[in-house]
Structure formats: structure tokens, C-alpha cells
Amino acid sequence: MPRPGGDPALRRAAGARPGRLGSGRRSSRGGGVGRLDKRFVALLVVAAAPPAVEGIVLDVFGFRAADGLAPQVSAVWPYDTYHDLRWLFVYHDSWSTFAIGLVGLVLFRASLTTALVLLAWPRQVPRPSLRWLGGRTLALTAVIVVVVSPWAALSIAASVVALSWLLLASLLPLFLLAPFLQRAAVVGTWWRGLPSIELVGWSLLNIVVLTVSGALVWSVPIGWTAPVAAIAGAINGLLWQRTVFSAVLPRRPVHWARVPAAPLAILLAFIVPVVVQPALAALPGRSGKPPAIALLDRPLPPTVRHAVIFVAGNGSVYDGQPPVDPNVQWFSYRGLDAQGKSLPFGARDTFRSIESSVALLNTQVELLHRRTGRPVAVVGQSEGAIVARTYLAARPHSPVDLLAMFSPLINAGRSYYPPPGVSGWGVAAGWELRAIFGLADVIAMSGIGPEEPFVRSILDNAPFYRNDLMCPVPGVRIVAFLPTTTATEAPPGKYAGVPVFEMPAVHGGLLTQPVIQERLLNFLEGAPVSKSESDYTLLQDVAAAWQAPPLAVGINPVWRGERLPDPAFTGRVCQG
Structure with a gap:
């Protein structure tokens, strides 16, 4: 049984005189x-x-x-x-x-x-x-x-x-x-x-x-x-x-x-x-086969007047099997074949810059619009939601007038690190992340890392993803389906200027749920869709202590954002 305070090193360090730096004895007179x-x-x-x-x-x-x-x-x-x-x-x-x-x-x-x-x-x-x-x-x-x-x-x-x-x-x-x-x-x-x-x-x-x-x-x-x-x-x-x-x-x-x-x-x-990368490989959308989604597996209801293009998330795969309804199409991260059909793609094909994906989406939307003669609705999940929203910002007069975003990356781009060989804000953090993910990639062989082109696109264009991602687009109806885990992914604040449908789920885990698929069809039919969870704001608040502090938009010369509104200070987005 160890004696109280019996650590030998502490006994030696305390010295022989109990009065040193304060006596260990109590005064008998109550002092x-x-x-x-x-x-x-x-x-x-x-x-x-x-x-x-x-x-x-x-x-x-x-x-x-x-x-x-x-x-x-x-x-x-x-x-x-x-x-x-x-x-x-x-x-x-x-x-x-x-x-x-x-x-x-x-x-x-x-x-x-x-x-x-x-x-x-x-x-x-x-x-x-x-x-x-x-x-x-x-x-x-x-x-x-x-x-x-x-x-x-x-x-x-x-x-x-x-x-x-x-x-x-x-x-x-x-x-x-x-x-x-x-x-x-x-x-x-x-x-x-x-x-x-x-x-x-x-x-x-x-x-x-x-x-x-x-x-x-x-x-x-x-x-x-x-x-x-x-x-x-x-x-x-x-x-x-x-x-x-x-x-x-x-x-x-x-x-x-x-x-x-x-x-x-x-x-x-x-x-x-x-083991972060192997764990990520087990997340929804990374199982090696396309998800079971009613939108892709059965005909659209006759009340849906749009053609629909589905843009899957980072690390997803597509085997080339076309959806049941000819008015529905997979977005391919590899593009189209000579007949205008979506090419199969693997997980690594999704590791591309947002700008290049937007260019592919533009081509595929235009061809789908011409082929069907219908306006186009885009359903994007995670990276797909980012690509679709960036597309609307870059092409405001496109055939797309409906956008459903699933698990969008709320308030992404709050930190920064420069490319290799360049100095800038967060340079040491960038190299430590490269070491961590490089070591993990030796085990997982996934190709995921801090220099993935998709990630670099967010870093380089962070003001847009921090302030404008969840904002209205003139002439386009938008809804964002948010899993409750999204509440822990950004500091507390109001980060949505569009209708949201919140539901308990993990990132990427909403689209396969029957109730969500029903609400998606309601949205495509023209019905308003929105739902707030009472505990969503609470989750935002309790995660506040564990977030990294955002880098102020105005101090990073890469962002050229001296006069841009910064949600880190306003707590709001869509501030113009």
C-alpha cells in the first residue's frame, strides 16, 4: 500500500525543510x-x-x-x-x-x-x-x-x-x-x-x-x-x-x-x-456498389416534370447501370461515352477539383436537357452537393431550376494551409496533415489526403463555401437535407439561407432512408419541404468548445477577402 504522497521523486524534490514554498503542517491555532x-x-x-x-x-x-x-x-x-x-x-x-x-x-x-x-x-x-x-x-x-x-x-x-x-x-x-x-x-x-x-x-x-x-x-x-x-x-x-x-x-x-x-x-x-482513412472507407457511399435509392431504382411519378441528374459524393462508385427511368441520369466523374451515356467510375475518379467536376456537370446537364426536353433537377450528396451548388454559382442561366443537397459540407474552408513548397497561413499544419495521411495511406491505399484536388478547391475558394454555399439562387428552388451530425461540423450560428430538412443521421446516411426519399419526391413534385430538429441548435452549441478557430477571411491574401462578410464574426451566411 503506497504511502500518501509516496512518490520518491516528489519526496526528494520537496526537500527536508517543510517550510520550503509553504509548510506542509497546519497551525494548531487555526492559522x-x-x-x-x-x-x-x-x-x-x-x-x-x-x-x-x-x-x-x-x-x-x-x-x-x-x-x-x-x-x-x-x-x-x-x-x-x-x-x-x-x-x-x-x-x-x-x-x-x-x-x-x-x-x-x-x-x-x-x-x-x-x-x-x-x-x-x-x-x-x-x-x-x-x-x-x-x-x-x-x-x-x-x-x-x-x-x-x-x-x-x-x-x-x-x-x-x-x-x-x-x-x-x-x-x-x-x-x-x-x-x-x-x-x-x-x-x-x-x-x-x-x-x-x-x-x-x-x-x-x-x-x-x-x-x-x-x-x-x-x-x-x-x-x-x-x-x-x-x-x-x-x-x-x-x-x-x-x-x-x-x-x-x-x-x-x-x-x-x-x-x-x-x-x-x-x-x-x-x-x-x-486508421482514419480505413474508417472513412467504411462510411456510406463507399461500399463498392451504388446505393439503393428509389430515385434510381424505379420510374419517377408522373407528377414529376423534371429530368433528374444524381451527383454522388466523394469516394462513391458507379457500375454503369443506368437508372430505371430514362429521365434520370447518374452524373459521371469520368464523363460520357460516344453515345452520351454516363461512364462507370470508381472512388478515385471522384478525387478531382470542383472546377473540373463543374465543367463535366455542365456538359451532362445540357445533354440531359436537350435529350428529354425537360428542365433539370440536380440531387447532390456531400461532394456532389458542393459541385452542384458551385455549378449554379458559375452558370446562373442553366436549365437547372431545382437543387436538393444531401449532407452538404456546412461552413467548410474555415482553415487554410498552402500547397507544398509555398509559405502561407497554416503551413506547419499542412505538413503535419500530409505526414499523418501519408502514413495512413500506406495502410489504406485510398488516395485520400490533404492535397486531394477536391480539398484544395475548397481551400482556394473558401469564402464562397463559408458564406454562399447555403444561400438562395434566383430562379432555383433549393432544399438542404441535413443529418444531425452536421450540427457538430461548424461553430454555432445560422448557416442556412435556404429551407432545410433536419433528421437524426450521420453524414451521407440520409438518402437511403424511405422517409427522406418520400420527401425528395415531394420536393421534385413542387411541394415545399422543410423540418427543423429541436436539438440541432443544442448540438451546435455543445460542439463549440471542440472546433478549431476559423481563419479570418480578410487576412488570407489567397482569398482576397478583405471586404467579404465573414461568418466567423457575424454568425450568419448570405450577407452579400
């Missing part, structure tokens, strides 16, 4: 209570001040989309580092600014962590010296930056393509590692043995606190961000106190005390980014 109160108040102040400062800065700039991040400034490891790295990965425009920012990040984080640990230290155990704890925390901060950086980079990828799968992949390893890393600041042998059940419980509570506080900070009006963030920071101080207490004074013996459990957990967590 210890006063000292405890002062230290406790100091802990709450130190934990509350940084979130309040960040809240003030965000309010001054009106940066509403990033409000939910403020409470994480003083969060318990590793969420504080995750907060720092997301800001750094988005807001650096060269390798030199990244290096300076990284050094500043490590120094700031190590200093704040040292102060919080010292103030949270239980009085039953002599505190280690400031010199020992500061040096150790500085080294461990550098280690944790390396450990957390792949998932911070994945959060950047999630903000580029607006996919909840990538956001989840960036968070799950943190949730796994948190109980292990929370011991690192206070226990010399933190890397051995399993964390206690108390540490696991405080870690889970930490996730809840950061999620709820992020939602509250975003929900309050400008001017209240700093006070609410300060309260959330004070709660972080309480969590620091309980976490340090649980680590220094464990109630039970450490299980697997000789096993390097933390390195094994880190190794397991590092596998997650590598």
Missing part, C-alpha cells in the same frame, strides 16, 4: 485555515484570469465563432495544450512565426501549469520546490505538445472539409489519454501504472465542464464572454485541485504499477490518426 483559504482563492484567480483575458480579446474583435474555446485556456492537461495548438496551427503564416509561437506556447503553458499545481497542492504533503517543479513541467509540456499535435492537426482538417468524423477522430485520443496525462504534472512515475478511478472520474467531469462552458460562453451576448469564461476558469481551478489531490494522495494502490501504461496508451492513441 492553517487562513492560509488554505488564501491559497484556494489564489488558485481560482489564477485559473479564471486567462480565460477572462481571452474572452475580452475575442469580444473586442467580435470573433464569435471562437468564443467556446476561451474556458480551455486553464483547463487540466491535455485540453489546455489542445486549445493552444489549435490556435497556433491556424494562426501562423510562416515557419518562423510557427517556431516563435511554439516556443511561446510551451513557456506560457509550463508557467501556468506550474502555478496551478503549486496552488492546488494538498497541505498534507510538502510541496516540491519551484525550481524542480518548473523545470519538470517545462520538459513535460514539450512532450505533451508532441503527443497532442496530431489530433490538433486533425481538427484543422475537420474545419477544412466540415466532417464530424474527423473532429471525432481528433477528440477520442484526448479523452483516452487525459487520465494518464493529468498525473504527469504531479507524479514522478506518472508513466507507470493505471490512473485511479478518481482520476478517470475527474477527467470525464472535465470533458463535461469544458463542453457546457463552451456552449454557455458562446450563447451569452458580446460583453458577457469574459465573465462567463472567468467562471468556467474558476471551475477549472477546482478541477486542478481535485486532480492534483487524487494524483498525490491516491486512495488505493496503483494497478499495474510496473507496467508503462501511459506510453502504451499514447501508442494506442497514435494509431487513431493512422
